[in-house]
Amino acid sequence: MWTYIVRRTLYNIPVFLAxxxxxxxxxxxxxxxxxxxxxxxxxxxxxxxxxEYGLNKPFIVQYGVFLKQLVTLDFSERSWDQxxxxxxxxxxxxxxxxxxxxxxxxITAGTAICIGLVSAFFRGRVIDKTLMFIAVTGMSISVLxxxxxxxxxxxxxxxxxxxxxxxxVTVDGTVGSSPWxxxxxxxxxxxxxxxxxxxxxxxxxxxxxxxxxxxxxxxQKDYIRTARAKGAxxxxxxxxxxxxxxxxxxxxxxxxxxPFIVTGxxxxxxxxxxxxxxxxxxxxxxxxxxxxxxxxxxxxxxxxIASNILTDVLYALADPRVRLS
Amino acid sequence: xxxxxRTRTQLAIIPGLxxxxxxxxxAGAHYNELDSAEDKKIMQLPIRTDGPKSLDPVxxxxxxxxxxxxxxxxxxxxxxxxxPLEMEPLLLSEMPTTADNGTTWHFKLKPGxxxxxxxxxxxxxxxLITPEDVFYSLKRLAxxxxxxxxxxxxxxxxxxxxxxxxxxxxxxxxxxxxxxxGFVAINDSEFExxxxxxxxxxxxxxxxxxxxxxxxxxxTYYGENFARNPVGTGxxxxxxxxxxxxxxANRNPNYHEVFYPExxxxxxxxxxxxxxxxxxxxxxxxxRIEFTMFAEDQPMWLEFLKGKIGYSEVPNSNFTDAFxxxxxELKEEWLRKGLRAHSNMLLDLTFRGFNMEDELLGGYxxxxxxxxxxxxxxxxxxxxxxxxxxxxxxxYDGPIPPGLEGYPEDGISPSGTRGPNLAKxxxxxxxxxxxxxxxxPPIRFYxxxxxxxxxxxxMVKRQLAEVNIEFEAVFMDFSTMIENxxxxxSPMFGYAWGSDYPDAENNLALFYGPNSSPGANRFNYSRxxxxxxxxxxxxxxxxEERTEIYIKMRDMVLDDCAYVGGMARERxxxxxxxxxxxxxxxxxxxxxxxxxVDESERK
Numbered sequence: 001m002w003t004y005i006v007r008r009t010l011y012n013i014p015v016f017l018a019x020x021x022x023x024x025x026x027x028x029x030x031x032x033x034x035x036x037x038x039x040x041x042x043x044x045x046x047x048x049x050x051x052e053y054g055l056n057k058p059f060i061v062q063y064g065v066f067l068k069q070l071v072t073l074d075f076s077e078r079s080w081d082q083x084x085x086x087x088x089x090x091x092x093x094x095x096x097x098x099x100x101x102x103x104x105x106x107i108t109a110g111t112a113i114c115i116g117l118v119s120a121f122f123r124g125r126v127i128d129k130t131l132m133f134i135a136v137t138g139m140s141i142s143v144l145x146x147x148x149x150x151x152x153x154x155x156x157x158x159x160x161x162x163x164x165x166x167x168x169v170t171v172d173g174t175v176g177s178s179p180w181x182x183x184x185x186x187x188x189x190x191x192x193x194x195x196x197x198x199x200x201x202x203x204x205x206x207x208x209x210x211x212x213x214x215x216x217x218x219x220q221k222d223y224i225r226t227a228r229a230k231g232a233x234x235x236x237x238x239x240x241x242x243x244x245x246x247x248x249x250x251x252x253x254x255x256x257x258x259p260f261i262v263t264g265x266x267x268x269x270x271x272x273x274x275x276x277x278x279x280x281x282x283x284x285x286x287x288x289x290x291x292x293x294x295x296x297x298x299x300x301x302x303x304x305i306a307s308n309i310l311t312d313v314l315y316a317l318a319d320p321r322v323r324l325s
Numbered sequence: 326x327x328x329x330x331r332t333r334t335q336l337a338i339i340p341g342l343x344x345x346x347x348x349x350x351x352a353g354a355h356y357n358e359l360d361s362a363e364d365k366k367i368m369q370l371p372i373r374t375d376g377p378k379s380l381d382p383v384x385x386x387x388x389x390x391x392x393x394x395x396x397x398x399x400x401x402x403x404x405x406x407x408x409p410l411e412m413e414p415l416l417l418s419e420m421p422t423t424a425d426n427g428t429t430w431h432f433k434l435k436p437g438x439x440x441x442x443x444x445x446x447x448x449x450x451x452x453l454i455t456p457e458d459v460f461y462s463l464k465r466l467a468x469x470x471x472x473x474x475x476x477x478x479x480x481x482x483x484x485x486x487x488x489x490x491x492x493x494x495x496x497x498x499x500x501x502x503x504x505x506x507g508f509v510a511i512n513d514s515e516f517e518x519x520x521x522x523x524x525x526x527x528x529x530x531x532x533x534x535x536x537x538x539x540x541x542x543x544x545t546y547y548g549e550n551f552a553r554n555p556v557g558t559g560x561x562x563x564x565x566x567x568x569x570x571x572x573x574a575n576r577n578p579n580y581h582e583v584f585y586p587e588x589x590x591x592x593x594x595x596x597x598x599x600x601x602x603x604x605x606x607x608x609x610x611x612x613r614i615e616f617t618m619f620a621e622d623q624p625m626w627l628e629f630l631k632g633k634i635g636y637s638e639v640p641n642s643n644f645t646d647a648f649x650x651x652x653x654e655l656k657e658e659w660l661r662k663g664l665r666a667h668s669n670m671l672l673d674l675t676f677r678g679f680n681m682e683d684e685l686l687g688g689y690x691x692x693x694x695x696x697x698x699x700x701x702x703x704x705x706x707x708x709x710x711x712x713x714x715x716x717x718x719x720x721y722d723g724p725i726p727p728g729l730e731g732y733p734e735d736g737i738s739p740s741g742t743r744g745p746n747l748a749k750x751x752x753x754x755x756x757x758x759x760x761x762x763x764x765x766p767p768i769r770f771y772x773x774x775x776x777x778x779x780x781x782x783x784m785v786k787r788q789l790a791e792v793n794i795e796f797e798a799v800f801m802d803f804s805t806m807i808e809n810x811x812x813x814x815s816p817m818f819g820y821a822w823g824s825d826y827p828d829a830e831n832n833l834a835l836f837y838g839p840n841s842s843p844g845a846n847r848f849n850y851s852r853x854x855x856x857x858x859x860x861x862x863x864x865x866x867x868x869e870e871r872t873e874i875y876i877k878m879r880d881m882v883l884d885d886c887a888y889v890g891g892m893a894r895e896r897x898x899x900x901x902x903x904x905x906x907x908x909x910x911x912x913x914x915x916x917x918x919x920x921x922v923d924e925s926e927r928k
Contacts, residue, residue, distance in 0.1 A: 035804030170624035173571035173615035
């Protein structure tokens, strides 16, 4: 297995380098300095900024410099837009995002698999149609609508009647400065639970439909009929036999979602005031803050490649018929 | 389903119910933490968007940098809280004086002003400010290490300063001890600044936060992290700054003597709002100030309605909830809640500019001017104002915003080309060589991608189509828009300018030839006679003669039709009953120190 992992990692290095190259080239199509200028800029100011940011050097040199930073894990370059280093910005932004995305992923996957199983089992009956109707409705409405309604009806309005209403409209100026602040249970309930509920509501529709399709396909297999014929209970058939055999697509779906744990959700973070990676990234993109965009893209690409390799390993663990070679 | 399965399902619900029931108790711990600070006067205020990017004055440029920096740093002069268009001394004991018509300015520092206590000083004790601190702070504007972002404020203004900048930036080390001819220290509290020639705006520059006084000890001590560790003379000391989230500060216990404006300074309307009640008292009144950054309007509005933040700008989408559309008065039910409204007309110019170097739309020949005027006459700004802004904007002729010298009576200038006047537009199209719009290529209009701009552009397209002018909006992000402007590639563009100081000269500079792109003259307007007049007004103080020149310059720009517009925005604020002394202004941000809270109203 280790040989396989090493080989896959080596195969992916050119892919990773190509991603970085293309991303850096795409970023440089327009001039980033324009976003950093003062109200009344001069040619001197523009040239000074280009020099300071290293944009006056040939592209290949800029590419080499960034690769060196990646290899040496040196993320001490200052953001062009904020008074922080790239590593500070990323390490401070990822935990708040994870406070929302990890519970979202966990709850969504768990619930969607259960609903998928139930739906598949009752395929074509009222319960299946009702669940699918709810799922499709959930995913058909924009997340922005959920946020607006959630903030008003879930946080603001109840707080007018119940003094100790747990959900807050947004993160306010009273909260702590530690990026792990949102992981304390009382803070998580106050600031993250409502965003998680909204995220789950939106994501559940997509996942449920997917898992239902997987389970329906699985439920038509011969071994299910055999298990039922041998007298296995419905619960055993569903949660032991069917679920185990459906693990490959489930693993694929979950592993694909894993890298997104660090990206956060732009709209949720902006509306609920969560100082996470989604907000940091969109701000960096708007400000053409290359050091942050480049580092984050590299991190995301690395995570994506790692999760792909891990997916293959998990396939082998879940299904002995899969051989890593 | 078996009985056992059903029972298991029912049992599984119990932990869920228990969890729900305990939520308020767990969340209560959050509130208990907050209650521990109950004996202090704490004021919660909003900052729109993601807040400041830097707490170093010389690196700041946005409103939000200003808002944050002004709590920690102070300038020699400031705006008056009761009359924000007027200046008063802040770090000075009196207004600067000049004996030679504005070339040499004499300054007296206010006695007893010390920097905030900080580890950067020996023994952690803040020291008295000196003239050297003022010179040092101004010299930082010239240091290329700080990107020269605000150099334009003092460029070609102070005697020998440009030479100093060039000499110091030529080498590897920037020597702050090197002399500048125009900086003359007389003693520990008095100094002079000599200008190259009288520049009237110089005093306004000294009110701007970028020229705030900083101690060299802090810059050295904190190095690259100075922009996150402000040490000034201001009323508040930074406690924490969580980017995109919050900024908190505690009262500076050693803040110098600054008193709330006297009763006589307040207008009758202000007195009706009891803004004079703290007259003559030492500020600041609160122990702690907590800013929350709001990237979106809805959370800010809901937090305001909950009473958690002291005031809020009224979002466009909520305007008619709170205000009567016709009278612009706060509705009765909101008044009954004890809320107070305040509105500010911004020193603001929003416009659709023409690139005077563009092959189709630029130029100064009669046919080119006729084409631009035809476009202007075909656009109905009042319809745009009514449809998209509930008529809250002020449409006016010329680049001088309402409230400043040179602003035309009722906003209407004889040189104005405000539409809709379709007959005139058609006649001008004939003069331009495009009768009935025939042969005229589409007008490409560059603007930023927002829902509002999309909708407004659709309306402009429809209006221009009435005279057969084809209008093509090109949407892009803000930095791409700036890039296009800098490279002089935008034929027509949507833009806005907020005056840096309350003098029409600041807006008239937008058409000064040497300020062409990449400078603030995005129109690339260039008329030697206009430039000569601009250079003349630079040296003039307020006078009838200067106002006459302002009017001439205004009308020259209108005659050439360098842009379509303009409009000035009006900001509406609502203030919670627990926030006292609040009169929001966007002219400067040193006014938070005058605010107070009434805890009894909050509870």
